[in-house]
Amino acid sequence: MLLVVIYYSVVIAISLYITLFLLMLIGVFLYMLLCESEKAVCKSNARLDGKIALVTGGNQGIGLETARELAARGARVIIACRGAEKAAEAIQDIVATTGNKQVEYMPLDLSRFSSIRQFAADFNNTYDRLDILVNNAGCSGVKPRYTEDGINLVMQVNYFGPFLLTKLLTGKLIASKPSRIIIVSSILHFVGKINVDTLDKLFGRAYAGLFYDYNNSKLCGVLWTKALAKKLPEGISVNCVHPGLVRTNLFRRLPMLYLAVFYTVCWLLKCKTPKEGAQTVLHLCLSEEVQHVRGKYFMECREAKHTRLADDEDFVERVWNKSVEVIS
Template identity: 75%
Template structure:
């Protein structure tokens, strides 16, 4: 009887595993057909000689490919991230593939406001301009915890940290105009549901709560682009974007058993490479036709629809005010 019970229990687990895999496959297949029938490509040939670009998280994934493309166009590129070793490898790779030796590293930890303030002070004292700021670094799938600043880790790394960084670099962006700010968001912002009172807090520890927490951080990015467009001079382009389904190491936080299945599905569905995922980012950095576009949301190098609530000017202002309060 005991052996039979174990057998049936294992069978149930197997069926649930198969069902989860099939459900994941169907969801991602629907997404690919509905939202990514083609992969957008940046068609601009614009050069960036004499310009300075800052890419957070530029040592890997989409950030690395963005930094590489900007360097290939002649920009002086600063990679801002935590790991000096990975940054050194990324710089060596970029220099070898582009021939541009103007690629540098500056330490930045978005989960610490003290690190952000130190970075901004060092940057402002070192460089006389900032033409392009790419807020790319982010995290997802991590266990809920608070940072040393008392803020939900995912919200700080994905939103409050970049918010503070941009605020501290705003004078350089204004002095360098026409300049650009690019915010890497996600289509998952559609699932966000903002509560101003708990915006910086951990609300729930379930997988569902973690999913909505990540989605909220990406929705804040879209709302933030809208707010910046209202507050910054007109010749500073600021927009958010969805890079597409990209196979990067952000998925490494998934449970190992599910990660293998997920990566297999990524291959079957032809997920984007980091280089393909960087195309819309690069488009917003260099394309002439978006220099005067502000507060919009892009996907596949084209303007796309965002969540309807982003049109709520009162919400945009309240999220902005809360962000100023949290980062002060």
């Protein structure tokens, strides 16, 4: 009897893997056919000597490649993340590949408002300007839970944390005009569905709920971009970006079955490397043509259509007001 149970359990597991694999393969193939048939490259030759750039999550993935290229252009780059050891490795790598020794680490934990406030205070006391702010850090694949601030973890790391950080650094961005804010969103914002009144709460406690949290956080990023474009003074470029389907470890905490399917599909379809995924982020950091562009959503180094929800000014304002309430 035990052998029969084991046999059918294995068969079910294999069948589930195959089903997930095929569904994801079809979905990713259609996405790449429609959205990433061409992997765009940032063509700007701009230099950043004398400029200061802050990249959250700059110790790995897209953030690391963004920080590397900004350093290569002569910027003083601040890498903001949690892990000092991994940040030190990233800085050593960047200095070795660019020759720019002006790469620094500052501790930042977006899941704790106290850490964000301390970071902002330290930054504002240390630096006299901020030319480029890249809100790149994010998380997914973690078990649904609340932070010490009583907020949905994924929503806080991906949205409320960057929202507070940007608010606290706005003075430096204004003083450094022309300056830029780049918000890393995702094409998954199209399937986000938020309730403004429960914006900071968990959607659900299962992994299915977690995916909704991620999508919703990226939708909030697009709405936040729209709101900032209206509220910030002229001279501050603020836009959001879908970097593409990139082979990073963002989803490393997913259940093993999901993770195996994801990496298998990425390998088969040759999804983007982190360097390729950073190109549209860099386009928004560097290109002169977007210096005066505000409130837009970009893919493959060009403006793209976003969800219609972002065109509803009343809805955008309600989300903004709720967000201010949450971080207060």
